[in-house]
Amino acid sequence: MIGVGKAKQYANVLDKPLSRGRQEVSLSAFAFLFSELVQFNQTQVDNIAELERRLEDAGYAVGARVLELLCHREKGNRRETRLLGILSFIHSTVWKVLFGKVADSLEKGTEHEDEYMISEKELLVNRFISVPKDMGAFNCGAFVAGIVKGVLDNAGFPAVVTAHFVPIEGQQRPRTTILIKFAEEVLHREARLG
Amino acid sequence: MALVAIYSLFIINKSGGLIYYKDYGSAGRMDTNDSLRLASLWHSMHAISQQLSPTPGCTGIDLLQAHNFDLHCFQSLTGTKFFVVCETGAPNMEMLLKVIYELYTDFVLKNPFYEMEMPIRCELFDLNLAQVIQKDRVALLGR
Numbered sequence: 001m002i003g004v005g006k007a008k009q010y011a012n013v014l015d016k017p018l019s020r021g022r023q024e025v026s027l028s029a030f031a032f033l034f035s036e037l038v039q040f041n042q043t044q045v046d047n048i049a050e051l052e053r054r055l056e057d058a059g060y061a062v063g064a065r066v067l068e069l070l071c072h073r074e075k076g077n078r079r080e081t082r083l084l085g086i087l088s089f090i091h092s093t094v095w096k097v098l099f100g101k102v103a104d105s106l107e108k109g110t111e112h113e114d115e116y117m118i119s120e121k122e123l124l125v126n127r128f129i130s131v132p133k134d135m136g137a138f139n140c141g142a143f144v145a146g147i148v149k150g151v152l153d154n155a156g157f158p159a160v161v162t163a164h165f166v167p168i169e170g171q172q173r174p175r176t177t178i179l180i181k182f183a184e185e186v187l188h189r190e191a192r193l194g
Numbered sequence: 195m196a197l198v199a200i201y202s203l204f205i206i207n208k209s210g211g212l213i214y215y216k217d218y219g220s221a222g223r224m225d226t227n228d229s230l231r232l233a234s235l236w237h238s239m240h241a242i243s244q245q246l247s248p249t250p251g252c253t254g255i256d257l258l259q260a261h262n263f264d265l266h267c268f269q270s271l272t273g274t275k276f277f278v279v280c281e282t283g284a285p286n287m288e289m290l291l292k293v294i295y296e297l298y299t300d301f302v303l304k305n306p307f308y309e310m311e312m313p314i315r316c317e318l319f320d321l322n323l324a325q326v327i328q329k330d331r332v333a334l335l336g337r
C-alpha cells in the first residue's frame with residue numbers, strides 16, 4: 001500500500017489487531033457503485049421479481065459479514081438469543097454502522113404475531129434513485145432487506161424480509177418499511193424462553 | 195401573477211439533443227418540436243462561437259443578452275449544456291446553473307434507471323429542481 005507507515009511490524013498478518021477501519025465512505029462513491037450493481041443485475045434478469053431477489057442475495061452476503069464484524073467489534077462477542085434483542089441490535093447498531101444513524105422506528109405488526117417492521121423516511125440506498133412508473137412497486141431497498149435477512153438468518157432467527165413503499169398522506173415521497181416475518185420455530189422458541 | 199425571473203430551462207446532451215425542458219413563464223410556451231429545434235440550434239451556435247473567437251481557448255457562449263431576455267449557458271466538462279432563459283438583468287443565474295448541474299449529477303447520474311444521453315424522466319430531479327427554483331424565486335422577491 002502506498003504511504004502507509006506501520007508502528008509495529010507483525011510477523012504474521014493474522015496477529016495484527018482488527019482495525020476499526022475508516023468510519024465514513026463517500027456517499028457519491030457508494031451511490032455510483034450501488035447504481036452499477038442495480039444496472040448489472042438488470043441486464044441479467046427478465047423480470048422485476050428476479051431483480052429484487054438478486055439484490056436481496058447481494059444484501060444477504062453483506063448481512064452475514066456485518067453480523068460477524070459487529071458482534072466482535074461492538075458487542076464483545078456476546079450473542080443475542082432473544083427476539084427483541086436481535087431486532088434492536090439491527091435497528092440501532094447495524095443501522096448506525098451502515099447508514100450513520102439509527103433507523104426511524106421499530107414496530108410490531110398489529111395483524112400478525114410474527115411480523116415486525118423497521119421504518120425509514122428514506123433509505124440511504126434509495127436517496128438518488130427514482131424508480132420509473134413502469135416498474136411498479138419495485139424497491140431497491142430489497143438490498144437492505146437482504147442485509148437484514150442475512151443478519152437474522154446467521155444469528156439463528158430465520159425470517160422472510162421484504163422492503164415496501166408505504167405512501168403517507170401529505171407527503172410526496174412514500175416512507176420505506178422493511179417487513180420482517182419470522183419463521184414458526186423462532187416464535188416457538190421465544191415462547192419457550194418466556 | 196408572481197414575478198417570474200426564469201422563463202425556461204433547457205438541458206442538452208453532448209450531441210445537441212434536448213434531454214430536459216421546463217417552462218416557467220406564462221408567455222412563449224412552446225411545443226416539443228420547437229423546443230427540440232431550439233436546443234439543436236443553440237448547440238450549433240455554441241460550437242460555432244468557439245471557432246469564431248479571436249482568442250484561442252474559447253469555451254463557447256456564456257451569456258446572450260437580448261432586448262427582453264437573457265440567456266445564460268453553462269457547459270460541463272463532459273459537454274452537457276445547461277441553459278436558462280430569464281428576464282434581463284436577473285442576478286445569480288450562473289450560481290443557479292451550477293446548482294442545477296449538481297442536482298443533475300445527484301439525481302440523474304446516480305439513478306440506475308437513467309440511460310445516458312436519453313431524456314430525463316427522474317421524479318427526484320423534478321422535485322428538487324422545483325424546490326430550488328422556488329427558493330430562488332422567493333429570494334428574488336424577498337429583497
